[in-house]
Amino acid sequence: MKVLAYSSFTFSYLNRARVLFESLRRHHPDWELVALMTDEPPPGFDFDPASEPFDRVVWASDLGIPNFKSWLFKHDIIEVSTAVKGPFIHQACAGGADVVIYLDPDTTLFAPLDPLLDWLGDHDILLTPHLIDPNDDHMAILDNDISTLRTGIYNLGFVAIRTTGEGARFAKWWNDRLLSYCYDDIPTGLFVDQRWCDHVPALFDKVKVIRDPGYNVASWNLSRRTLAVGKDGAITVNGYPLRFWHFTKLGPLGDVMTKRYAGDNFPVYEIWAWYKRQVAAATDPAIPDRWWAYGRFADGEPIEKAQRVLYRQRGDLQAAYPDPFASGRGTFQDWLAHEAA
Amino acid sequence: MSGAILTLARRGTAWARRRLNAERRVVAAEFDRNYYLAVNPDVAVTGADPLDHFLAHGWREGRDPNGRFSVVEYLNDNPDVVAAGVNPFAHYLRSGRAEGRTPAHDMGFRYRILARQIRPQDQLDAAARATLGVKIGTPAQLSAGLASSRTGLRDLHITFSHDDYRTNVGGVQLCIQREAAGLVERGHDHLHLCPPVAWPMLRLAGEEGRLLVLLNGRPLGTFPPAVIAEALARVPASGGVRSFAVHSLLGHTADETIAIVRAAGLGAGFFWLHDYASLCAGYNLLRNNVEDCAAPPPNSAACGICIYGPWRGPQAAAHATLFAGLDLTVVSPAARTLDFWRASGAPPISRAVVHPHATLAPRGPAPRPSADRPLRVAYVGWPVAHKGWPLFQQLALRYAGDPRYAFHHLGARAEPGLPVSFREVRVTAEQPAAMQAALEAAEIDVLIFWPLWRETFSFTVYEAIAAGCAVITGPDSGNVAAMVEAQDAGWVLETPDALEAAFASGEVAKLARARRASMLYDMTLSGMTLDLIPAIP
Structure with a gap:
């Protein structure tokens, strides 16, 4: 089975993407790894895709989006980085891969994702919800359950599809919607690419909602997930192998939410500390902080x-x-x- | 100021005073004056009333009113309290608690260890910086120094370790001191080789080596390892008794160690399992310094997130080189240590022996104190996490004032601000049994000794058992658990929750001296490696 895994990001997230792709390469050396970038290299940074831990770069400007500059300008950095996921996954369905997997650049694998391929034997679309167990604590309900009612039930830091059947139909639909309506506009009912996918179980067949706690562990579901590291060296979440973590908001906010819900579950802090070390090591000082080539007019x-x-x-x-x-x-x-x- | 404004200002001040007084009444009930002064020494030196200080300034500066409430975390969690600008502790006591708001996030002591963690590379850099100023001696100086030996190096015992055993404190150092004392008695020479500053890991091939040379306890200087090998090669054995023991390879390379041993005309010697440095660069097998890892497969997820993960392979490979290059007998201070080491990817070995650092000889039954006094619960030694201090501290705080228990700390340094009675005890070469005597005199019932790592040997558990104490420990404590089980000297509990439950229910009182037929023992230290080496050729 030919698998393509991609992530969408700009140069300011190259450090995180490097950590993700290294983990993908370690656990799945046979997958094709693609960096989807909506950016241009900063002056003074010598970007050499051949020495990066992915197989190739696809520039958003090469996706054939009509009136690209005009379209791009309508979006901020988060909106456009999520919007281009649609055109890419749609085009990838015709590119020879059997399975396409999207992962956010701030996710990292801790174990192989092989069970996904097994599930894709029976299903065409896999989604991970933010929550798989409800909270009953007031603050946790506010922070997590109610928050996801605004931003989307499923976290689109991950999606996996078969490139045929319902998977292909989903990819075409997502492409169409994201090209026109991928905005952070919660009062209108939009939250970038993510809120759209609340429709997916209703609009498509062969959808699997992954309710395994080892996938997409993040600060927003830590209130219901407990990490453990066994004497055998395995890391588990509620007893299931930890597959991938979503390191949302690397910084003070992420720290506050993580501490609030991890409490004394110390392996969580071990994993965060590890991730911070990896990102620091993968950071190139030649990339200015918060760099984005499309964040300024031509005159700067x-x-x-x-x-x-x-x-x-x-x-x-x-x-x-x-x-x-x-x-x-x-x-x-x-x-x-x-x-x- | 006009009269009207003055009146308003007075009313305002009066209102603020009333508000402060009302807050004072609410807060005073759960404000811990001793805690506040202990953790805020800058307040203590001013002589200010701690409650006044907290109400007027302290909470705005993020100071906590007791050990159970965090001002900073409460404000982080509750933006409405921030917006109201009120004292967060008063808010919690008045309404927050009833509303189910969290007073503090207990992230545990392991969070604090992780927050302060120093990466291996930084530890190595610090050791290298500390070594920079060390003067390197010449071959002539070393030869001159070696000439001052007892036997002309004819009868010679060489020891390798990670630091200067005379000036540093710890179990390994005590073992080498014992060996040094035995060599004085035999009239043999003792050559000790170690890095000039304590070194956290093995040096890898290609790293410049520097070794401090101690001859019969006297420093001869710091020399490159090759110079030491050459100097030894110039003094052939000529029929004497020569031996060597590797107590620790940290700060050495395998090849240089083999070269030094060979230059002394030796090949067969002893390798001590004082720790697990031969399995991993994290020599106590604490993943990220917080939890026993049990040396899982090197490609495991656990090693993947551990600060020692990338260093494990090279360190294990260097030890394998040492074992391949020399004829080593592995000496373990405990059977459990050796069994675990052998089952955990240790290098192939030809011989192994178990040789405890101490033995216990029964002295007689311990006197039975009255049954109605509180259970005396103690912690011994430095108040550090890897020896289990946080668990003891938690118990002491939770059961402070409980008439069933009295908490004692015996050691060299007190931890301030705790409801624990401290007794200064220092174990020295002149007073090796000081701790045992102190535990016996204080009639301690139960020692809480819950090390995070699987101790290869523990003098503390021997001292406690010799003094007639019961010991409570955890499952990952290595030879501590083994001793407690073998001597039926207390409990090995599965989790800290089980420990807490034993205190809550009072079941722990079963370990009181009044209810146990506890014995006293005389503890005798071994001669370490010298017991394994014939005194006469």
Whole structure:
């Protein structure tokens, strides 16, 4: 079975992606590993894909998205990094792979993902919910159960499909929706690529919701998951092998939520400490902090979220300024400075 | 200031005072003055009333009112309390507790160990930096130093370890001190080789070596290992008694050690299992310094997340080189230690012996104290996590004031702010039985000794048993559990929860001296390697 695993990210997440791809390569040396990047290398950073722990890079600009610059401008970094997952998985269905697996760059494997392939014998689409056990503590309900009602039942840091049948039909549908509606707009009912997938069990057959606690362990489900490290060297979650962890929000917020729900379950802190060491070792100082090539106009002025939202809401502006990143007279930036006020 | 404004200001001050007084009444009930002063020595030196300080400033500075409430965590968890700007402890006592809010997140002592963890590379860098200033002696200086020997190095015992046994404290150092004392009695020479500063791991091939040379307890200087080998090669054995023992290979390389031993005309010698450095660079087999790992397969997930994981292979390979290059008899201070080592990927060996560091000879029954005094529960030694201090501390805090129990700490350093009576006891070469005598005199009923790592041998458990104490330990404590089981000297409990349950129910009182037929013993230290080497050729 030919398996393709991909992750979508920008250069500021290259360090995390390196840790993910190294873990994928360690556990699945025969899988094709693809980095889907919506970015351009920062000046002074010599990006050599051949020396990275993935097999190839696909640039978002090469996905054939119509009016790419205009489309890109409508999204912030998170929106676009999630939006391109749709076109890629749709195109990958015609690329020769039997199975395509998406993993967020801040996930890492701790054991092989072989059971996924077994499940894909009977199912075409695999999803991991944020929660597989309900909380009954007030704060945990607020932080986790209610939060996921806003952002989506399934965590789209992971999805796996067969490239035929319902898997292919899902990929086409997701592609179509994400090209037009992949925004962080919770009041409208949208949360990037993720909220859409609440529809998946209703819209598609052969969907498996993975209720094994070893998959997609993260701060949002630690309240109901307990880690243990056995004398045999295995790491388990509620007694099941730990397959992959989702290190959401590496930093103070992630620390607070992890501590709140891990309590004295110390292997959680061992794993976090390990991950921080790996990311630090994989960090290239030549990549500026928070680098994103598409975060600024051509003259270097930062693009504000409100400017992106305005552009995406106004068809006339999109028609008038097909390259909204441009600087100088007669550009969208010029219009913002003189007309928008 | 106009009269009206002054009146308003006075009213405001009066209101603030009333509010503070109301807070004071609420907080005082559960405020721990001793705790506050112990953990805030800067407040203690000012002489300020600790409760006043907490109410006026302390909570705003993140200081906790007792050991069970965390100001910082409560504010992190409760943005509404932050927005209200009220004293978080007062909020908790007035309403937060009834609403089910969490007073503190107990992340446990292991969280604190992990937060302070020093990576092996940083430990090595620190050792290398500390070595930089060490002056390196010349071959002539070494030859001159060796000339001051007792026998012209004819009768010579060479020991290898990770540090200077005279100036550092610990079980390995005590063993080498015993060996050194035995060699004085025999009139033989003792050459000790170790890195000039304690070294956390083996040196790998290609790393520059520096070894401190001690001859009969006197430092001759620090020399490259090759210089030491050359100097020994110039003094042939010529019919004397020569021997060697590797107590620890940390700070040495296998090849240099083999070269030194061969230069002394030796091939057969002893390798001590004081720890598990021959299995992993984490020599006490504590994964990330927090939990016994039991030396799982090197490619396991556990080794994958351990700070010692990447260092395990090279360290085990170096020991394999040593075992292949020399004819070593493995000496284990306990059968359980040897059994575990053999089952855990140890290098192939030709011979092994079990030789305990101490033996116990019955002295007679321990006197029975009155049955109605509180159970005396003790901890012995440095208050450190890997010896089980956090569990003892937790019990002492939870059962402070419980008439069933009295908590004692015997050691060199007290831990402040705890409801524990401390007795200073120092074990020295002149007073080797000081701890046993102190435990006996204090009529300690139960020793809580719950090391995190599987101790290869424990002087503490021997001292406690000799003093007639019962010992409670955990399942991962190695020879501590083995001794407790073999001597029927207490309990080996599966989990800390079981320990807590025994205190909650009072079942632990079954271990009281008044209810056990406990014995007293005389403890005799062995001669270590010298017991295994014939005194006369």
